[in-house]
Amino acid sequence: MIKILILGRTQFLYNTAVKISEELSKVAVCGIVTAKAAPEYTKKEKDFFELASKIGVPFFTSLKDKNLCEYLKKVKVDIGVSVNWPLIIGEDFIKLFKLGVLNAHMGDLPRYRGNACPNWAIINGEEKVALTVHLMEGGKLDCGRVIFQSYFNVNENTYIEDIYSWAEKEIPRLFCKAIDILKDNPGYSLKYVSENDPESLRCYPRRPEDGKIDWDRDAEYIHRLIRASGYPFAGAFSFLDGKEKITIWRAELYDDGEKFLAVPGQIAELGKNYFVVITGKGKLKITKWDCKSLICSIRQRLI
DSSP states (O other), rough: OEEEEEEOOHHHHHHHHHHHHOOOEEEEEEEEEEOOTTTSSSSSSHHHHHHHHHHHEEEEEEOOOHHHHHHHHHTTOEEEEEEEOOOOOOOOHHHSSEEEEEESSOOOOOEEESSHHHHHHHTTTTTTEEEEEEEEOOOOOSSSSEEEEEEEOOOOOOEEEEEHHHHHHHHHHHHHHHHHHHHTTOOOOOOOEETTTTTOOEOOOOOOGGOOTTTTTTTTHHHHHHHHTTTTTEEEEEEEETTTEEEEEEEEEEOOOOOOOOEEEBEEESSSOEEEEEOSSSSEEEEEEEEOOOOTTTTTBBO
């Protein structure tokens, strides 16, 4: 029997724990460790606690818990399965696992490592994003032996919500495939990702205020920012006439062939279920937004 420790946060990890416990033969979840959830997560600490109770395994909230280390040594756990643990995990902890700790990273390693990688990939205009399942190396960020990678094609209609919906199903599937591979071939590697790969981009966390729109930027960039900032995140935003906050959820690139002179942020057209905004280069058609005030005139402006 292969013994698995569930380690981390997010709906993706929760789904993985359920899938492993219900569908994989000769594999058993032997414990769950989680940490404080980020605001956008749909599964919180209490959900993981309830899942641990349902499965009948111990529940922990810190890797520094002495009871956790003693338990892992006693049980002789085989593999850790991790998604979005908030800190880099040290080598001493990883050595407690016979086969290592698998991590699901929402980035195309070695290119995208760190935080909010799919969001940054959209903003950066990538044509695809990746899920990478790899074996962690202690004290290092997003490197090691890659076991599986899966890709999602991105176009101008792709929003971060679409990538998260795909990942919600794909991450449990990839973990299960990786576990099956390592059971029979512990040394397997699709490729190795070095900590110092010259092609690597270090992605840093994004905060809600990073979604503020600078209308001086071109329409394509602003469109990518809107797509990268949507649900389950806080959304891209601006201020109507510099006062009322407006959160923009959906938009389209818009070219009506008009030659114009205008200040970026100017509302150029009002429709039944949309309005058009002028940017530093080009126009955007806004099709879904939240704002307490009505947008009722082309004399109005987003700032």
